[in-house]
Amino acid sequence: MAEGAVPAARTALVTGATRGIGRAVALGLADAGLDVALLARDEARLARVAAEVRDRGRTALALPVDVTEPGAVAEAVARAEAPVADGGLGGIDLLVNNAGRIDTEVPLWEADADEWWQVVETNVRGPFLLARHVVPAMLARGGGRVVDVNSGAGTHDMAVASAYNVSKTALLRLGHHLHVAGTGSGLRVFEVAPGTVATDMTGSMAMHADRTEWTPVERTVEMVAAIASGDLDACSGWYVRVTHDTPSSLRKLVETGTGPTSRHLRVLPANGSDRLGPDLTGR
Template sequence: MAERTDRSGGAPAGVALVTGASRGIGRELAAGLARAGWAVGALARDAVALDELVEEVTAAGGRAVATPVDVTDAGAVAAAVRALESELGGTDLLVNCAGRIEADEVPPWEADLEEVRRVIEANVLGPFHLVRAVVPGMVARGGGRVVDLSSGAAHKDSPVHAAYGASKAALFRLGGALTAAGREHGLLAFEVAPGVVRTAMTEGMATHAERTEWTEPADVLALVLAVARGELDAWAGRLVRAGTDTPASLAAAARAGLAPRARVLDVLPHGPDDPLA
């Protein structure tokens, strides 16, 4: 694979696969990675929007290839990854961005079960399908990095959107498992919470109806690029949040020393004598 230059930091870039790349945060990340010198494989359901993304990236001098796919279809995901990697080369960075949230803000016992199923399939099974299709190649080539688009809902209780919260907690645990199993193979996973970016999804949520402050997509991209360049490896298996954390602040915290349970999904002990501590 020809070496590419990450123009944001000067380090060699590679091949990045981004799901949910047709709109919202996924599109911002796909376009931003391409601007930084990465060859981007874009995955989403909307073929027309993907074509527009590829045209935009190509016009700006970048490289992107797109394949429409539903991430909940394991066979289709495997075929899409094979097609993209045959053209771009092996994946160095996987960004699991595709996802959904319940439309109704109701307590768990009022949730529509079909909608719950769709949220879990998109937010948990989808990333599992990508991991199964992409990660074996990463391990065989000596490693890679996986970024999961997480959320505060993964670690904070809420009276609504229970399926979304459960799915993001499950995704956090999947990322932790990837790091625990893959570290010796050079594989690391990171949970990047984007904050609240202005997208069609967030603007349609009653929770954010009166919001005036939004996370900038550039802040999310900065964290993903820092992960991709290997600057935040100490944060593998941990949560970072755009708009609050920056690559510089996270690097400084890592140099100062991270506590074993810092920013991980865990059960806090009730005190020093807690048998679960």
């Protein structure tokens, strides 16, 4: 292992792990040889996914929790990090922030205020709380990895679902903060957009009502497994979209040379003569 390298992950904590992308990632990590802590609100579904992980010969820890509740998150993380002899995983090497929700597809002035804030709480407060409680122990052990399941909605303007649009943009910035603040201490952070996967959430959305082509969830599983192995650590801080990116294509991008703000959230200058341009793109 190269000097300063972070060991491959042996354990993972996955939120929103009972269905869709979260379940697929949890099982994919188990197939890759990781023990997995599973977080979600539905205790019965958690038990079923935990059984599937154990059927793959790996340890599973089912933790019913609402990711927006600080005390519950702290307790869940403590249970996951407990020694193996005490029923825990002995530490968390990889955090996958997958739990998320979307608001009604209307413009902001028609949005329900309570629903709007609940979406932001799940999509931003949840990842914040998980990282707040998981990352310190990672750093104490010399490093670890965080994957935020993000979205193309974090990279462009949307006319509807403003809470989702805002929250996924904020999640990008949160991930980039973790990268900048923690990379020197061994923290590696990735914003992974899974494309449009057929899930309960996307199936309920009007914008996808006539969609016939979906992004295979296996592409996200492959990407997260590659991240867990340490194979993509040179891409820490990046926004990655599995509809266009593969582990192999990302490695090739790194080989051709990248800048300090590669795949980072930026405000772009109006044009080449914009006097603000150097300040926007130079830091």
